[in-house]
Amino acid sequence: MKKRAFGTTGVELPTIGQGTWDMPESGPRSREAQRALRRGIELGMTHIDTAEMYGSGRVEQLIGEALRGIPRDRYFIATKVLPTNASYRGTLAAAERSIARLGCEYLDLFLLHWPGPHAIDETMRAFDELVAQGKVRFVGVSNFEPDEMLEAAAHLRAPLACNQVLYNLNERGIEHRLVSAAREREIAIVAYTPFGRGRFLRSGAGRGVLERIAREHDATVHQVALAFLTREAHVFAIPKAASVEHVEENAAAAALALDAEDVAAIDAAFPRGVAGPLATL
Ligand code: NAP
Numbered sequence: 001m002k003k004r005a006f007g008t009t010g011v012e013l014p015t016i017g018q019g020t021w022d023m024p025e026s027g028p029r030s031r032e033a034q035r036a037l038r039r040g041i042e043l044g045m046t047h048i049d050t051a052e053m054y055g056s057g058r059v060e061q062l063i064g065e066a067l068r069g070i071p072r073d074r075y076f077i078a079t080k081v082l083p084t085n086a087s088y089r090g091t092l093a094a095a096e097r098s099i100a101r102l103g104c105e106y107l108d109l110f111l112l113h114w115p116g117p118h119a120i121d122e123t124m125r126a127f128d129e130l131v132a133q134g135k136v137r138f139v140g141v142s143n144f145e146p147d148e149m150l151e152a153a154a155h156l157r158a159p160l161a162c163n164q165v166l167y168n169l170n171e172r173g174i175e176h177r178l179v180s181a182a183r184e185r186e187i188a189i190v191a192y193t194p195f196g197r198g199r200f201l202r203s204g205a206g207r208g209v210l211e212r213i214a215r216e217h218d219a220t221v222h223q224v225a226l227a228f229l230t231r232e233a234h235v236f237a238i239p240k241a242a243s244v245e246h247v248e249e250n251a252a253a254a255a256l257a258l259d260a261e262d263v264a265a266i267d268a269a270f271p272r273g274v275a276g277p278l279a280t281l
Helices: 026-042 054-068 090-100 121-133 144-155 178-184 196-201 204-216 221-229 244-255 258-267
Strands: 004-007 012-014 047-049 076-081 107-112 137-142 160-166 189-194 236-239
Touching: 026 054, 026 137, 026 244, 054 076, 076 090, 076 121, 090 107, 090 121, 107 121, 107 160, 121 137, 121 144, 137 144, 137 189, 144 160, 144 178, 160 178, 178 189, 178 258, 196 204, 204 221, 221 244, 221 258
Parallel strands: 047 076, 076 107, 107 137, 137 160, 160 189, 189 236
Antiparallel strands: 004 012
16 A cells, blocks of 8 residues: 655555544444455555544444454554534543543544634644643644644644645645645645545546546546545545445555546546635535
């Protein structure tokens, strides 16, 4: 699995990780999703993204179960504190709760889910404290505009590892300012909802372009989309897949290299649109 530097953390992460929003919470589909998560780790998709919000903590528990028995250094777990919980004390408590649900001793990455009601310096002070206590290795933000991202970084002693944001072929707004602002500061971009939850293929003309490129590379349209989104050296993607088949397909996307012509054709078929506020879900 292709890996690249994750901001200035000193660690390398796979370009393609695994999302877990809406992971089935019970029954056979839930067990299949747990199997898929483990298969993804075997294939090198070790960056697992979750949040205390997902299933109100249930998804963290399911991930914890799925990870049991896998050596701790074989996966990289990212979770997020809800903005309403992100006071200084609330952030410390949220990290403890997530660690307990995940059963993972420490978090690799702790993010503020989106800008919220608590002063950003309070949350960042708690992040630094968690790093000092060894409960969290790295910290970052999510859904932050470029200036908000830089402000968060300015309040931290630790480096701001990443900004996790909406990015897919129909939502390319981050390419106007955020991608370059993050590159300049060596902050990683983590692309969430890279398939637009299945909607990225709705554009008829764009679909034809992706299908042609996929045929030429003996790949699938989902793999082409992931390769396009991660074409910059500091951008990662975290597709969610609840089946082994989808996980295997997504993992294989890391080996797909698009050439300049492919990139130009996709760029034209899925226009960037005009600059505006950050799109979120
Ligand atoms: P997504 O990854 O864009 O799409 C997930 C959908 O794509 C699922 O229905 C999945 O089906 C399907 N899929 C996955 N691989 C496929 C493949 N190879 N072929 C065909 N279909 C495939 O949507 P998302 O879950 O919203 O985003 C990914 C992750 O980003 C989330 O799970 C979450 O971890 C994170 N996220 C973060 C935020 C934030 O505010 N920070 C917001 C949203 C999402 P199956 O499940 O049936 O496999």
